[in-house]
Amino acid sequence: DGGITQSPKYLFRKEGQNVTLSCEQNLNHDAMYWYRQDPGQGLRLIYYSQIVNDFQKGDIAEGYSVSREKKESFPLTVTSAQKNPTAFYLCASSRGRGSGTDTQYFGPGTRLTVL
Amino acid sequence: AQKVTQAQTEISVVEKEDVTLDCVYETRDTTYYLFWYKQPPSGELVFLIRRNSFDEQNEISGRYSWNFQKSTSSFNFTITASQVVDSAVYFCALGDAGGTSYGKLTFGQGTILTVHP
Numbered sequence: 558d559g560g561i562t563q564s565p566k567y568l569f570r571k572e573g574q575n576v577t578l579s580c581e582q583n584l585n586h587d588a589m590y591w592y593r594q595d596p597g598q599g600l601r602l603i604y605y606s607q608i609v610n611d612f613q614k615g616d617i618a619e620g621y622s623v624s625r626e627k628k629e630s631f632p633l634t635v636t637s638a639q640k641n642p643t644a645f646y647l648c649a650s651s652r653g654r655g656s657g658t659d660t661q662y663f664g665p666g667t668r669l670t671v672l
Numbered sequence: 673a674q675k676v677t678q679a680q681t682e683i684s685v686v687e688k689e690d691v692t693l694d695c696v697y698e699t700r701d702t703t704y705y706l707f708w709y710k711q712p713p714s715g716e717l718v719f720l721i722r723r724n725s726f727d728e729q730n731e732i733s734g735r736y737s738w739n740f741q742k743s744t745s746s747f748n749f750t751i752t753a754s755q756v757v758d759s760a761v762y763f764c765a766l767g768d769a770g771g772t773s774y775g776k777l778t779f780g781q782g783t784i785l786t787v788h789p
Contacts, residue, residue, distance in 0.1 A: 599676075599763060599779035600717075615776070645715060658705050658724070658767060661777060663717035 559584050561664035563648050568669045570635070570642065578633045578667045580648035589631035590649040590661060593617060600647060606631055635669065643671045674699045676766050678780035685754055686788050693749045693783045695764030701725075704768055706740065706747045707777065711761040723747065754787045761785070 561582045570576045582589065588607050592600040602615030606625040620639025625631055631650075635642045646667045651659035675698040685691045697706065708720040721731065723740055731738045735752045751758055761784050765777040 597681075597781070599781045600777075601779075602776055605776070647715075647717065649717075660707070660719055660722050662719060663709075666715040668715075 561648060561650055561662060563646075563664040563667050565667060566665065568667055570669060570671050572671060573637045575634055575636050576669065578635070578646055578648075578669070580631045580633065580664060582629055582631075582648075582650045582664075584650055584652075584662065585628070586650035586652050586662075587628070588651045588653060588659065589625070590651075591615075591621070591623065591631070591633045592647045592649065594645040594647060594666075603633065603646075642669055644669060674701075674766050674768065674778040676764050676778050676780035678762075678764055678783050680783045681781070682784040682786070684786045684788065687756060688753050689787075690750060690752050691754050691785065691787075693751075693762050693764075693785065695747045695749065695780060697745050697747065697764070697766045699745075699766060699768070701768050704766060707765040707767065708738070708747075708749050709763045709765065711763065711782070713760070717763065720749075751785075754785075756787050756789055759785060759787045 564579045590605040591603040593603055594600050601617050603621050604612055604615055604623045606612035609625055609628050612623050612625050620636055622634045648664040649661040651661045653659040677696045704725045706723045709717040711717050728740050737750045739748045761782045763782045764780045767777045
């Protein structure tokens, strides 16, 4: 089955720790995205990548980092510099080179809680 | 700047009622795309529909229908004969067709729909 997988489903972090969220897709999509969702709010774009070895900051990139070494993988690291990291994180991918015309398909999400 | 407004924070209906979710958008682009996504309690966003700005025909898919009116910048979503399984958060989103914001979708705040048996 083609799709997007995210792991882990739940993640707990102590303050001051960096954590990495995994996102893998087997849809052969060029573009991938990371969003953050807070309770009662819409999704906000953290980073996106249109092609391997290239990525761009979204609206709320501070305290986050990404890499895109392989087409199918787009891991997100939440660093200790992120002041309020507790949120639901969603990864998405789309077929084209990141045009707003493409439909984005989402993974099941990772819920991060800072203890 | 692009903006999407879903004025209805929460809607509660009884099964078999029809329900309309409102979406109003703002953009300066002449070419753009509109989307609806469903987020069930599991959390994953499920794609429902994509509509481009040049296609104002209404669309029906089973119990779902969409009314796109460019004149009022609205893209409303109606569920006919609602069912308990329709309970979810529904998001409207606006995507530009180019420029410097490749890949960016602007989401509304979402509408929580609860369908009671």
